[in-house]
Amino acid sequence: MKLAEFDTWMRSEADAVESALQAWVPVDAPAGLGLAMRYGMLDGGKRVRPLLVLAAAQAVHGLREAAMRAACAVELIHAYSLVHDDMPCMDNDVLRRGKPTVHVQYGEAQAMLAGDAMQALAFEVLTPDDSAAMPSALQARLCSLLARSAGHAGMAGGQAIDLASIGRPLDEHALRDMHHRKTGALLQASVLMGAACGNASAAQWAALADYGDALGLAFQVVDDILDVTQASATLGKTAGKDLDNNKPTYVTVLGLDAARRHATELRDKAQSALARSGLPDAAWLSLLADKVVERES
Amino acid sequence: MKLAEFDTWMRSEADAVESALQAWVPVDAPAGLGLAMRYGMLDGGKRVRPLLVLAAAQAVHGLREAAMRAACAVELIHAYSLVHDDMPCMDNDVLRRGKPTVHVQYGEAQAMLAGDAMQALAFEVLTPDDSAAMPSALQARLCSLLARSAGHAGMAGGQAIDLASIGRPLDEHALRDMHHRKTGALLQASVLMGAACGNASAAQWAALADYGDALGLAFQVVDDILDVTQASATLGKTAGKDLDNNKPTYVTVLGLDAARRHATELRDKAQSALARSGLPDAAWLSLLADKVVERES
Numbered sequence: 001m002k003l004a005e006f007d008t009w010m011r012s013e014a015d016a017v018e019s020a021l022q023a024w025v026p027v028d029a030p031a032g033l034g035l036a037m038r039y040g041m042l043d044g045g046k047r048v049r050p051l052l053v054l055a056a057a058q059a060v061h062g063l064r065e066a067a068m069r070a071a072c073a074v075e076l077i078h079a080y081s082l083v084h085d086d087m088p089c090m091d092n093d094v095l096r097r098g099k100p101t102v103h104v105q106y107g108e109a110q111a112m113l114a115g116d117a118m119q120a121l122a123f124e125v126l127t128p129d130d131s132a133a134m135p136s137a138l139q140a141r142l143c144s145l146l147a148r149s150a151g152h153a154g155m156a157g158g159q160a161i162d163l164a165s166i167g168r169p170l171d172e173h174a175l176r177d178m179h180h181r182k183t184g185a186l187l188q189a190s191v192l193m194g195a196a197c198g199n200a201s202a203a204q205w206a207a208l209a210d211y212g213d214a215l216g217l218a219f220q221v222v223d224d225i226l227d228v229t230q231a232s233a234t235l236g237k238t239a240g241k242d243l244d245n246n247k248p249t250y251v252t253v254l255g256l257d258a259a260r261r262h263a264t265e266l267r268d269k270a271q272s273a274l275a276r277s278g279l280p281d282a283a284w285l286s287l288l289a290d291k292v293v294e295r296e297s
Numbered sequence: 298m299k300l301a302e303f304d305t306w307m308r309s310e311a312d313a314v315e316s317a318l319q320a321w322v323p324v325d326a327p328a329g330l331g332l333a334m335r336y337g338m339l340d341g342g343k344r345v346r347p348l349l350v351l352a353a354a355q356a357v358h359g360l361r362e363a364a365m366r367a368a369c370a371v372e373l374i375h376a377y378s379l380v381h382d383d384m385p386c387m388d389n390d391v392l393r394r395g396k397p398t399v400h401v402q403y404g405e406a407q408a409m410l411a412g413d414a415m416q417a418l419a420f421e422v423l424t425p426d427d428s429a430a431m432p433s434a435l436q437a438r439l440c441s442l443l444a445r446s447a448g449h450a451g452m453a454g455g456q457a458i459d460l461a462s463i464g465r466p467l468d469e470h471a472l473r474d475m476h477h478r479k480t481g482a483l484l485q486a487s488v489l490m491g492a493a494c495g496n497a498s499a500a501q502w503a504a505l506a507d508y509g510d511a512l513g514l515a516f517q518v519v520d521d522i523l524d525v526t527q528a529s530a531t532l533g534k535t536a537g538k539d540l541d542n543n544k545p546t547y548v549t550v551l552g553l554d555a556a557r558r559h560a561t562e563l564r565d566k567a568q569s570a571l572a573r574s575g576l577p578d579a580a581w582l583s584l585l586a587d588k589v590v591e592r593e594s
């Protein structure tokens with residue numbers, strides 16, 4: 001019963017995010033820029049981050065419009081990072097979400113600009129002129145959380161470590177530090193941005209931060225597992241590329257079985273943190289943790 | 298007398314911006330990312346945008362710390378755009394501020410990440426946890442102005458038009474539209490972000506917007522003139538590259554003499570708008586308009 005309800009909630013929220021993004025990502029930006037942005041943004045992706053924002057907002061009875069804007073902003077940052085990450089000077093990947101990557105479709109210069117403009121758009125979405133829907137203190141708080149998770153101490157910093165680690169051995173500690181930043185920071189920020197849309201006590205905030213932290217690592221461990229166990233067609237992106245690129249992953253460091261156990265432990269840790277929060281309406285957050293670990297793509 | 302005082306003010310404010318940026322751009326970001334960010338950011342540039350922020354803030358008796366943060370944030374956006382613009386897939390330039398460009402020095406991947414992290418850092422700088430120094434309504438307003446001027450409707454959109462216009466004839470109207478976005482939007486935003494740090498009436502705000510608009514175009518017209526009249530050593534970047542790249546400029550569209558007259562007219566327009574604002578302490582803004590038109594690099 002709960003699971004069916006959860007699936008319905010996920011589908012309906014993913015659709016709502018898709019519509020909101022449609023409205024935000026400009027079709028009429030000059031000289032094809034809007035087309036490249038939309039191509040990199042729409043009709044694809046699991047929308048894990050927006051769902052985390054919306055589930056966390058629901059757990060704290062947060063403002064709906066603010067949460068939807070936060071959900072779109074986080075996804076814009078995630079999507080821009082994929083556009084840049086796929087470029088020849090980074091991962092040089094030609095397939096993403098089952099389609100040619102943005103630079104293959106629109107050229108490298110347009111892909112770089114589209115990514116840049118998507119990052120700026122994330123902060124536009126968070127700062128409407130109308131502070132009735134979104135009080136300016138909340139606008140500032142969301143910009144702060146997003147900028148810090150996307151920048152040098154978060155995602156971009158993790159990508160720099162990733163770049164520098166190709167072909168070099170990393171121990172589990174160094175690997176965890178990289179992923180904390182590269183994917184963990186934005187996933188955790190998604191949870192906290194949702195929480196910021198309502199009123200969480202300091203203890204609830206800390207518990208949600210722990211949930212986001214464990215979930216962020218679980219997500220990456222599963223990513224590393226899927227990279228070796230799934231075919232490209234299932235993933236919608238090139239499989240096996242970590243191995244091909246000689247990149248350290250949880251599978252290369254821990255082995256496949258231990259990596260699987262580790263993912264389950266992290267899921268349990270995330271769900272314990274939720275229980276500790278005492279929030280009565282955190283069911284979707286809990287089920288999202290299951291989803292992240294059980295996903296097949 | 299006034300001019301000597303202005304020179305002293307400029308030097309002292311440029312130094313203050315340099316110190317503030319030093320403190321903001323992280324030396325310890327992981328895996329060399331901080332070094333690439335600092336290389337792209339420090340010890341160079343005319344700091345025109347920060348000076349506009351600070352002069353506008355002074356004209357409205359704005360909050361000092363907020364204005365300094367806004368000045369750094371604008372310069373971070375400007376600097377990131379140069380780092381990305383110089384990359385091989387865009388302008389492919391090897392010289393900037395008299396030094397090898399960031400991608401030449403640190404590689405393309407690191408240059409792309411450094412630019413991305415600089416954009417995020419701009420929004421971090423605008424959103425301190427401590428709202429005593431910078432009320433959260435002002436934080437949100439500054440993020441809004443900066444994001445809109447940097448994104449698809451502003452700078453990134455202008456760059457997309459620029460890309461698409463190589464080798465194609467543009468009339469003066471289309472050229473003006475491109476520059477309004479590409480360089481004008483961020484220059485105008487600099488003035489308005491400074492103004493937002495204090496209390497400007499609606500009429501004063503409109504006058505400052507007109508000033509910023511005219512000054513932004515004047516800046517670009519002069520850039521186009523310098524590209525054909527100055528040597529690379531003076532500019533600190535590759536001269537003549539617009540012509541080499543077959544890019545339309547104010548010089549190719551209007552001719553050199555008419556471009557010079559146009560720059561002077563735009564300066565006069567900017568200064569008339571200032572006079573209309575009735576702000577008694579707008580002397581530095583007026584002299585900055587002279588500086589922009591009379592500069593030799």
